[in-house]
Amino acid sequence: MSFQFDSLQDFIQMSGHGPFVWACYGITFAVLVYLVFSPLVRRRRLIRQHQAWLKQMDRVREVARQA
Amino acid sequence: MSNWQWFHRLGSPRWFYYKTEGWVPWLAAVSGILLVLGTVWGLAFAPPDYQQGNSYRIIYLHVPAAFLALIGYYVMAVAGAVGMIWRMKMAFVVMKSAAPIGAALTFLSLVTGAIWGKPTWGTWWEWDARITSMLILLFLYLGIMALQAAFQSRDAADKASALLALIGTVNIPIIYKSVDWWHTLHQPATLKLTSAPTIHSSMLYPLLTMILAFYIFYALVLILYTRAEILRREGRTQWVIDLVKEEAKKP
Amino acid sequence: MPDALAAQTPRPVFAAFLATLRRDLLLAVRLPGDMANPLVFYLIAITLIPLSLGPEREVLAPLAPGVLWVMALLATLLSLDGLFRSDFDDGSLEQLLISPQLLYFSVLAKVLAHWLVTGLPVTLLAPVLGMMLALPSEGYWALCLSLLLGTACMSLVGAMGAALTVSLRRGGLLLSLIVMPLYIPILIFGADVVQNAVLGDPIRFQLAVLGAFVTLAVALAPLAVAGALRISVDAT
Structure with missing residues (x-):
């Protein structure tokens, strides 16, 4: 098992097939990264929403106590 | 009884959420x-x-993505059932x-298939049976x-989409066989698309590595999506409120 | 007490089936406009083909089998939304669900009624439209036979989509979206029957497959429809 290309240039061009191969790897990894980060972002946002809701509830309780 | 305990626990969103917390970094x-x-x-x-x-190197993405796209459908249907x-x-x-x-994985397998098709068959899109x-x-x-998103009631959305997934499960083999039959009927003689005869081990091992990688990646992403959805659904329960308060203390 | 018991025992299955069928057919006959819509759609859609591709017989004839089938599929698809809609709106669907009759047969009767007022007329109209598209004369019997089986199958399969979306206010487009992929096997074999008949090839195998699809759909689809109707009624 060894590096299959003569040079970095050769590795990028892949005897003419480079654009196709690299496009595939680029798109795939973009989608994979999106798949990982979209639930993480969503989780963050949900927690922030819950926090806002809790704060609001606290304020409601505060007002109720003063009244 | 104890044999079924894990099953009942698995039914608890809270248990799932905390159990998988430790798995995520390892899987990642x-x-x-x-x-x-x-x-x-x-x-x-x-x-x-x-x-x-060199264009065949796309196989290392195309095959695992297509693999998981299909298995993912059955994961979905079985969960629905x-x-x-x-x-x-x-x-x-x-x-x-x-x-x-x-x-997303189905989309990936289609896109990588199309890009692979250009240097191999000279066309972006070929009405091949598998494609x-x-x-x-x-x-x-x-x-x-779309059906899941269309319902106001969460319960109805869950049940309706689960039923549709099951209907799809019955139909997938029929669709697959029909399309296969249709393709052999119309296959132009000049194009021989049935590739991948025997694959040499020097090419097979990286492929197996990628398939395994996609499997674990799928498990990771499924857990991440599920955890986010749990938080959304259980938003007003005490354990989520505690969790949110805990998160607020963190910087 | 015996009277109360008699009222509770279900009517014989066949009588209940016929009653549902009769009711739905009566409703359809009293609203002939709804019945005509798929046919008018089929006619207009077929008219668009020569207008877009050109009126030459040599152009139209090879396309006719496929086009006739695709448009019949779309005409059936458009009629599906009404299958349970009015029953859902006026509450008689709920009555059907809680009635002591087996839901399987009630659903089958409703689908049969739907097929009699849409699939069957579409099948009967198809040869006329075939003439307009210069379908070669060998294709007419095959067209009718394949559509006869195909529309029955499409009504059954489509009923599942109609039942799933009946509680949604704007379920029409969604209904097409979820049902169309399920129609693909029917389209493949149905269009091939006509294609083969035009070429003079045997069509027995394809017709047999269509028949198998109908049998499978008769056996399974009403069960799925019944489940979907329960979900939809519970949703409101």
Whole structure:
């Protein structure tokens, strides 16, 4: 098992097939990264929403106590 | 009784959420390492194909994506069936989470297939039996996601999309066989698309690495989506309120 | 007490089936406009083909089998939304669900009624439209036979989509989206029957497959429809 290309240039061009191969790897990894980060972002946002809701509830309780 | 305990626990969103907390970093690390390993191996160290040259290196993405796209459908359908039969909340959460992941992987297998087709067959799109079946699978995924999104009531959304997923499960073999039959009927004589006769081990090992990497990656992403969905659904329960308060203390 | 018991025992299955069928057919006959819509759609859609591709017989004839089938599929698809809609709106669907009759047969009767007022007329109209598209004369019997089986199958399969979306206010487009992929096997074999008949090839195998699809759909689809109707009624 060894590096299959003569040079970095050769590795990028892949005897003419480079654009196709690299496009595939680029798109795939973009989608994979999106798949990982979209639930993480969503989780963050949900927690922030819950926090806002809790704060609001606290304020409601505060007002109720003063009244 | 104790044999079934895990099953009942699995039905508890809270248990699932805390149990998987510790798994996430491990799954992320293993799938990340395997993905990098398989990619470098497939791109740089596997020998070029004697017919297709270097363009065949797309196989290391195309095949695992197509594989998981199909398995993902069954994961979704089985989760839906479990939810329907045992009225298990968690199963529906998993089902809903599996749909966008499966759709994304189906989309990936179509796009990589199309890009692979250009240097190999000289065309971006070929009405090949497998490609056509994948396209229909994408439609099924999109239909289930659209149905899930259309209902106001969460309960009805879960059950309706689970039922549609089950209907799809019965139909997938029929669709696949029909498309296969249709394709042999219309296959132009000049194009021989049935490729992949025997694959040499120097090409097979990186492929197996990538398939394993995609499997673990799928598990990771399914868990992440499921955890986010749990938080959304359980938002007003005490344990989530405690969790949110805990998160607020963190910087 | 015996009277109360008699009222509770279900009517014989066949009588209940016929009653549902009769009711739905009566409703359809009293609203002939709804019945005509798929046919008018089929006619207009077929008219668009020569207008877009050109009126030459040599152009139209090879396309006719496929086009006739695709448009018949779309005409059936458009009629599906009404299958359970009015029953859902006026509450008689709920009555159907809680009635002591087996839901399987009630659903089958409703689908049969739907097929009699849409699929069957579409099948009967198809040869006329075939003439307009210069379908070669060998294709007419095959067209009718394949559509006869195909529309029955499409009504059954489509009923599942109609039942799933009936509680949604704007379910029409969604219904098409979820049902169309399920129609693909029917389209493949149905269009091939006509294609083969035009070429003079045997069509027995394809017709047999269509028949198998109908049998499978008769056996399974009403069960799925019944489940979907329960979900939809519970949703409101």
